[in-house]
Amino acid sequence: MMQIYGVDVDAKGRCVHYHLQVDIVALKCGQCQKYYACYQCHDALEKHPFAAVSKDDSAPVLCGNCRQTLTFDQYQMGQCPFCRHAFNPRCRLHQTIYFK
Numbered sequence: 867m868m869q870i871y872g873v874d875v876d877a878k879g880r881c882v883h884y885h886l887q888v889d890i891v892a893l894k895c896g897q898c899q900k901y902y903a904c905y906q907c908h909d910a911l912e913k914h915p916f917a918a919v920s921k922d923d924s925a926p927v928l929c930g931n932c933r934q935t936l937t938f939d940q941y942q943m944g945q946c947p948f949c950r951h952a953f954n955p956r957c958r959l960h961q962t963i964y965f966k
């Protein structure tokens with residue numbers, strides 16, 4: 867099973883910063899290639915700032931509920947195409963941090 871990194875991450879990938887029922891998405895850093903619960907967790911635990919990944923990456927997002935990797939387009943659908951768990955629509959506010 868793919869590991870989700872972060873501060874106080876629970877079984878579904880929620881962290882100390884984002885812990886609503888819908889906050890289950892983990893995002894891959896383009897530099898260390900680890901899936902993090904959020905960029906704040908990443909920057910607290912790594913020595914480099916979170917590096918955005920290309921929207922064309924084959925697996926930029928990981929669903930914390932079913933641990934399937936998703937493409938950017940699948941992530942944009944607002945829910946996981948594998949387990950149907952809803953994603954937090956407010957994540958879009960941070961899209962420029964996570965994707966390029």
Ligand SMILES: [Zn+2]
Pocket residue numbers: 895896897898899900908912914915916917
């Ligand atoms: Zn990194």
Ligand SMILES: [Zn+2]
Pocket residue numbers: 872873881882883884903904905906907908
């Ligand atoms: Zn976090």
Ligand SMILES: [Zn+2]
Pocket residue numbers: 929930931932933934946947948949950951
């Ligand atoms: Zn899922």
